[in-house]
Structures are given as structure tokens and as C-alpha cells.
Amino acid sequence: MQTRKIPLGRKIHLGLKHFGYSLRHMRLSTAVILLILTAVALVSLLPIVYVICNAFKPLEELFLYPPRFFVRNPTTQNFTDFMYATDVSTVPFTRYLFNSVVVTLSATALIIVSSLCCAYAFSKLRFPGQKGLFRMITIALMFSPEAVVITRYLVVNRLGLIDTLWAHILPHLALPMGVFLIKQFMDQVPNSLSEAAKIDGAGEMRILWSIITPAVLPAVGAVLIIAFQNVWGDMSTSTLYTVSESMKTLPYFVSSLTSGLTASSVARKGATAAAGLLMLLPNFIIFAVLQKSMIETMVTSGIK
Amino acid sequence: MDKVSLRNVWKIYPGAKTAAPAVRDFNLNIGDGEFMVFVGASGCGKTTTLRMIAGLESISRGEILIDGKVVNNLSPRQRNIAMVFQNYALYPNLTLFENMAFGLRLRKMEKYRISELVNQKAKKLEIDHLLDRLPKDVSGGQRQRVALGRAIVRDPSVFLMDEPLSNLDAKMRVQMRSEIIRLHRELGTTTVYVTHDQTEAMTMGDRIVVMNGGVMQQVGTPEEIYNEPANRYVAGFIGTPPMNFIPGRLEKTQKGYAFSNRMFLLDVPAEKITPAIARYVGRDLVGGIRPEYMSVRPMTGEGRPANHFAGRLELSELVGADRFLHLRYDETDTLVPPVIVRGSVRDKFDPGTMLYVTADMGMFLFFDVNTGMRII
Ligand SMILES: Nc1ncnc2c1ncn2[C@@H]1O[C@H](COP(=O)(O)OP(=O)(O)O)[C@@H](O)[C@H]1O
Numbered sequence: 001m002q003t004r005k006i007p008l009g010r011k012i013h014l015g016l017k018h019f020g021y022s023l024r025h026m027r028l029s030t031a032v033i034l035l036i037l038t039a040v041a042l043v044s045l046l047p048i049v050y051v052i053c054n055a056f057k058p059l060e061e062l063f064l065y066p067p068r069f070f071v072r073n074p075t076t077q078n079f080t081d082f083m084y085a086t087d088v089s090t091v092p093f094t095r096y097l098f099n100s101v102v103v104t105l106s107a108t109a110l111i112i113v114s115s116l117c118c119a120y121a122f123s124k125l126r127f128p129g130q131k132g133l134f135r136m137i138t139i140a141l142m143f144s145p146e147a148v149v150i151t152r153y154l155v156v157n158r159l160g161l162i163d164t165l166w167a168h169i170l171p172h173l174a175l176p177m178g179v180f181l182i183k184q185f186m187d188q189v190p191n192s193l194s195e196a197a198k199i200d201g202a203g204e205m206r207i208l209w210s211i212i213t214p215a216v217l218p219a220v221g222a223v224l225i226i227a228f229q230n231v232w233g234d235m236s237t238s239t240l241y242t243v244s245e246s247m248k249t250l251p252y253f254v255s256s257l258t259s260g261l262t263a264s265s266v267a268r269k270g271a272t273a274a275a276g277l278l279m280l281l282p283n284f285i286i287f288a289v290l291q292k293s294m295i296e297t298m299v300t301s302g303i304k
Numbered sequence: 305m306d307k308v309s310l311r312n313v314w315k316i317y318p319g320a321k322t323a324a325p326a327v328r329d330f331n332l333n334i335g336d337g338e339f340m341v342f343v344g345a346s347g348c349g350k351t352t353t354l355r356m357i358a359g360l361e362s363i364s365r366g367e368i369l370i371d372g373k374v375v376n377n378l379s380p381r382q383r384n385i386a387m388v389f390q391n392y393a394l395y396p397n398l399t400l401f402e403n404m405a406f407g408l409r410l411r412k413m414e415k416y417r418i419s420e421l422v423n424q425k426a427k428k429l430e431i432d433h434l435l436d437r438l439p440k441d442v443s444g445g446q447r448q449r450v451a452l453g454r455a456i457v458r459d460p461s462v463f464l465m466d467e468p469l470s471n472l473d474a475k476m477r478v479q480m481r482s483e484i485i486r487l488h489r490e491l492g493t494t495t496v497y498v499t500h501d502q503t504e505a506m507t508m509g510d511r512i513v514v515m516n517g518g519v520m521q522q523v524g525t526p527e528e529i530y531n532e533p534a535n536r537y538v539a540g541f542i543g544t545p546p547m548n549f550i551p552g553r554l555e556k557t558q559k560g561y562a563f564s565n566r567m568f569l570l571d572v573p574a575e576k577i578t579p580a581i582a583r584y585v586g587r588d589l590v591g592g593i594r595p596e597y598m599s600v601r602p603m604t605g606e607g608r609p610a611n612h613f614a615g616r617l618e619l620s621e622l623v624g625a626d627r628f629l630h631l632r633y634d635e636t637d638t639l640v641p642p643v644i645v646r647g648s649v650r651d652k653f654d655p656g657t658m659l660y661v662t663a664d665m666g667m668f669l670f671f672d673v674n675t676g677m678r679i680i
């Protein structure tokens with residue numbers, strides 16, 4: 001990048017034509033914004049790069065003081081360690097993995113189905129109490145899950161779900177953000193579309209599935225990302241609602257590697273670093289596939 | 305038997321800002337195979353009425369019958385109607401074929417029948433070569449055809465159309481207008497057609513309903529609506545330029561009767577004086593005359609001819625073969641609007657010219673000052 005003295009407000013030349021967006025005719029204000037955004041993007045990238053680097057650091061680099069950011073001599077030893085570490089736990093590693101996959105898939109699917117149904121009711125149907133209910137959902141947007149942890153526990157307990165996989169799934173289903181995002185999107189879909197389908201003889205579920213859902217797929221994609229990340233990375237359900245090891249999920253297992261319960265936790269520093277990367281991997285994949293719809297949704301709905 | 309009947313139908317929107325009902329005491333019988341047009345200014349309740357027939361909007365009071373059966377509590381699909389929306393409302397994720405087939409599939413029709421029907425109707429509408437495209441990949445006029453195709457493929461008992469042409473450009477609109485009429489002749493399906501465009505109403509409708517403020521003003525054939533408007537609203541709404549309204553009073557003269565005001569006196573032919581109008585002798589009323597029943601002549605030396613009045617030319621608009629002349633006959637009162645005379649291309653005068661104006665008194669209409677109802 002060649003820099004020049006830039007007269008305020010004048011067009012500048014940065015020589016970055018291959019950016020896909022011609023920077024040659026850019027105003028200074030745009031350039032400044034772009035620079036700031038790049039910096040922010042780099043900073044938010046740091047933790048991810050750090051996790052990746054850590055996963056490949058040999059033990060001595062992991063314990064180095066002062067710690068080093070980038071890896072010097074990359075090794076896959078940590079992944080091997082990780083596999084061995086899983087051997088000694090009471091429940092096989094695959095059980096945690098199985099639990100996590102089952103819980104994440106079913107919870108995500110259920111979240112999407114329930115968010116779609118709720119959003120449809122709020123956006124395209126008319127019923128008494130509609131406004132008040134939707135206001136409650138918007139208010140619920142402001143509460144973090146931590147704020148309601150005790151009431152949640154009571155509900156899960158009363159329902160007799162303690163120590164079952166349902167305890168991992170059900171608390172996640174109430175995702176106000178999911179309802180909100182999809183409803184905002186559905187509001188853009190003209191009512192005449194669902195009315196035309198109604199006149200064609202379609203019932204509500206058919207209208208939702210065949211006509212409305214295809215029109216709000218970007219929002220569904222965004223909710224999928226949010227839902228997946230919530231469930232896949234959630235360790236609290238394992239610690240709060242389950243007792244037996246066989247009902248716990250991957251995040252719990254990964255954290256227990258270093259939780260100091262065993263004397264060997266120091267030795268597992270490498271295994272943990274590897275596990276950290278493995279846990280992050282599905283997020284990467286999902287985001288890579290769905291990032292377009294995520295961004296589109298956030299822009300349209302005016303959030304963030 | 306009437307295909308569609310509306311009996312004392314009211315619509316009051318629950319959340320409406322105004323207390324006035326959107327539709328008030330609407331009564332109408334639509335015959336089998338009739339092409340009925342609802343026309344009126346924006347917000348007069350046309351769409352609301354149509355949606356109540358469709359079942360998309362609940363009926364606040366009164367009842368609607370289709371094929372002699374009260375349908376108030378039937379869902380849209382049970383009413384066997386088809387609707388064409390202003391924005392076409394094509395399903396964006398489905399091909400044109402699937403758009404047309406959607407309703408048939410829901411009726412569990414056999415696959416070969418569906419494809420046969422869709423192709424047949426698509427050919428009729430000249431969209432058969434586009435059937436595997438998505439709605440976003442065809443033009444506005446073609447989308448309009450698909451919307452029509454989706455309606456006719458189901459062979460419903462009533463077509464409902466809500467301003468189906470208003471999103472098209474002027475040329476396309478004229479073309480689709482005749483296409484819809486042709487389709488109606490061919491299929492003979494009862495149609496209710498909503499528009500705010502009086503030309504559309506006059507050219508398409510077997511009968512026309514003129515609405516204003518949620519109230520039906522008149523129902524009748526285009527001729528009846530044009531020549532015998534029920535009231536001032538209808539008289540002023542239909543016709544371009546609109547009918548001239550001239551305040552005055554009816555007087556008895558030596559020769560018979562005359563319509564007069566401060567500026568002029570026009571003899572009224574004796575055969576126009578019915579018992580209904582005779583009661584108005586000596587009272588104020590409003591005269592109505594269409595621009596085409598008036599004419600102008602230049603002022604010459606020999607004084608004002610009988611049954612003429614003078615007017616100053618304010619504006620002269622050449623519209624094709626016609627020239628619309630705006631003449632101010634009462635220059636002392638600026639609140640009195642000018643009369644508009646439909647002259648010929650040859651009636652070319654400079655603005656400000658004084659002209660003699662006359663009216664074909666046989667075509668003169670009289671309206672009650674207070675109620676606005678037509679007297680004769
Ligand atoms: N969903 C609604 N809620 C409240 N008022 C409505 C609703 N739809 C229409 N209206 C009102 O009802 C009146 C008639 O509307 P509409 O039938 O759409 O008129 P038109 O189709 O003749 O333009 C208008 O005053 C409009 O504001």
C-alpha cells in the first residue's frame with residue numbers, strides 16, 4: 001500500500017484495485033473508516049489466531065514465560081495427547097461427542113422450527129394479546145441467560161428433566177432473538193403472498209413451510225448460527241442440570257481436562273489447546289457457509 | 305340466481321383511527337357471469353369489500369352469499385374463489401409453472417391433469433414458453449399473466465381482482481385490459497373487479513358500483529352511470545373532464561321555465577319539467593352539464609344571442625382531437641369555478657378572449673343543493 005500526503009476530503013489513490021471495490025476514487029472519510037474497520041477486524045481475529053497457534057505449540061512453548069503469541073515449532077503432538085487423555089476418563093470421549101452432536105442438532109432444529117412458527121404467528125396472524133406477547137419477547141431480548149439461571153433450574157427440575165439430554169435441549173428453545181430476527185424478516189414479506197396461498201387452499205402450516213420460509217431463509221441462516229453457537233459451546237447445562245458423566249457434553253469434558261480435578265491436568269495443557277481448536281472448528285464451518293445470510297439479516301433487521 | 309349477494313354488509317375495523325365504518329350498509333346482487341366493477345377514489349372501501357367477499361376480512365355486520373349460500377363463516381378456500389392482487393403476489397421461490405399449479409396440487413389433482421391444465425391455460429395467456437422461469441425473471445406484464453393464469457387454472461366460481469393493472473405502464477395496461485375482457489367473454493366466470501380508474505371501469509364493466517367514503521353511491525351500467533348519475537358525487541367522479549356544476553335557481557317565465565343565476569338565464573325545455581322538478585320552482589338548485597354538451601362561439605357585434613352567456617377564456621387545453629376550454633362566467637366571485645367546454649380543435653382563441661357559451665338544455669341535469677341527489 002503506497003501512502004501519500006492526503007489532502008482532506010480529496011480523492012486519494014491507494015493502489016489497491018484488486019480489492020474488488022475501486023479504492024482509487026475513495027474519499028478520505030471512507031478511507032479512515034476502512035482503516036478503522038480493518039483494525040477492529042484484526043483485533044477481533046486475535047483470539048482465534050491464538051487458539052489456532054496454541055493447538056500446534058509444543059509443551060515447552062505453551063509454558064513459555066513470557067508467553068509467545070505465534071507458534072515457533074508447530075507440532076501435532078497436542079492432538080495425540082488429546083486422544084490419550086480421553087482414554088483415561090470414566091466415560092469414553094465418544095459419549096461426550098455423541099451427546100453434544102445429538103443435543104446441538106436437535107436443539108438447533110427445534111429452535112428454528114419454533115422460531116419460525118412464533119414469528120409467523122406474530123407477523124401474519126391476528127390474535128388477542130398479540131402486541132403484549134411480542135413486547136414480552138422484545139423485553140426478554142435484554143436478559144442474558146445468566147440472569148435467569150435459578151428460575152431455569154427450578155423449571156428444569158420440576159419438569160423432571162435433571163440428568164437427561166432434554167435438560168440440554170429444552171432451556172435453549174426459548175430464543176427470543178430467533179423469534180425477533182425472523183419476525184422482522186417476515187414483516188417484509190407482503191401479506192398478499194400468504195393471502196394468495198390461503199385462497200389457493202393452503203393451510204397455515206403449508207403457507208409457512210412452502211411460501212413464507214423460503215422467503216426468510218437469510219434470517220433462518222442467521223438464527224441457525226446463533227442457535228448453534230449457543231448450544232454447541234454451552235457448558236452450563238452440563239454442570240447445572242446433569243449429574244452422571246454419561247449425560248454431559250463436550251464443552252464440559254474439555255474444561256474438565258484442566259479443571260484441576262486430577263493431578264495430571266498440568267500435563268494436559270497441550271490436549272486442552274488441541275480440544276479448544278476442535279471445539280471451534282464447527283463454528284468456522286457453519287459461519288463460512290452461512291455468513292452471507294447472517295450479514296444480510298443483521299443489516300436488514302437493524303441490529304448490531 | 306345471483307352468483308354473489310351482499311346484504312347490508314358493514315365493515316368496521318377494530319383498530320381503525322376514525323369512527324366511520326370502512327364499508328357501510330352495502331347491498332348488491334351480482335349475476336352469474338357478470339363483470340362487476342367497483343370504482344371510487346382511494347380509501348373508499350373497494351378493497352375492503354372485495355376482501356370480505358374473498359374471506360380475507362371478517363364481515364362486521366350483514367351477510368355475503370355465494371351461489372345462494374351464506375359464506376360469512378367459510379374460509380377463503382371453502383368459497384371457491386380466485387383473487388388477483390395488485391402486486392400479483394406470485395410465490396417468489398416457485399417457477400411460473402409451480403405458481404399456477406400450487407392450488408391444484410393442494411387439491412390433490414393427478415400430476416398429468418395438472419400439467420395438462422397449466423400448459424393449456426398458459427398457452428391461452430401466451431406464457432407457455434416461460435413456465436420454468438422464476439417470477440423475478442419475467443417482465444411485469446408477464447407476471448400479470450401468470451397471476452391471471454393462477455386464477456383461471458382453478459376454474460373458480462368467482463374471480464376477484466384488486467387493481468390488477470395499476471402496476472403496469474400505460475400501454476401494457478390498455479393491452480391487458482382488453483385481454484381480461486376477452487378472457488371473461490371466453491370463460492364467462494363472474495368477476496368482481498376493483499379499480500380507481502374510471503376509464504377502466506367504463507370500458508370493462510357490465511355494471512359499475514361507484515363508492516365513496518364506504519357508501520355505495522350508485523350501481524348501474526356504464527351508460528346509466530354516465531348519463532343518469534344518482535348524485536353529484538357520481539356525476540363529478542365519472543367523466544373527464546368532469547361535469548360542470550352551476551349554482552342557480554329554477555324559475556317560471558312567460559315562455560315556460562328557465563334556469564337562471566346572476567349571470568344568465570337559460571330556457572329549460574317543457575318536456576324536462578316533471579312533477580319531481582316542478583316542486584323546485586323558485587328554489588336554489590345545482591345544474592349539471594357535461595363539457596361535451598356545451599359549445600362556444602366568438603363574440604360578434606350584434607349582441608348576446610338567446611340562451612347564451614358570456615365567459616372569459618382562462619385556459620385552453622388541446623387533448624388530441626378535443627380542446628377543453630375553461631371559461632370564467634362569473635368574474636365578480638372567484639369562488640365560482642370556471643365551466644369547462646369540450647370544443648373542437650378549431651375553437652382556437654387567445655386566453656382572455658370573451659366568448660359566448662351555450663348548453664344543450666335537453667342534457668341538463670339538476671341536483672338538490674342540500675342532498676346532492678339528482679332531481680332529473
Ligand atoms: N386493516 C385495516 N385496519 C384499519 N383500517 C383499515 C384497514 N384496511 C383499510 N382500512 C381503512 O378502511 C378504509 C377503506 O380502505 P380500502 O378498502 O383499502 O380502500 P380502497 O381499496 O378503496 O382504496 C380506509 O379508510 C382505510 O384507511
Ligand SMILES: [Mg+2]
Binds near residue numbers: 350
Ligand atoms: Mg384498494
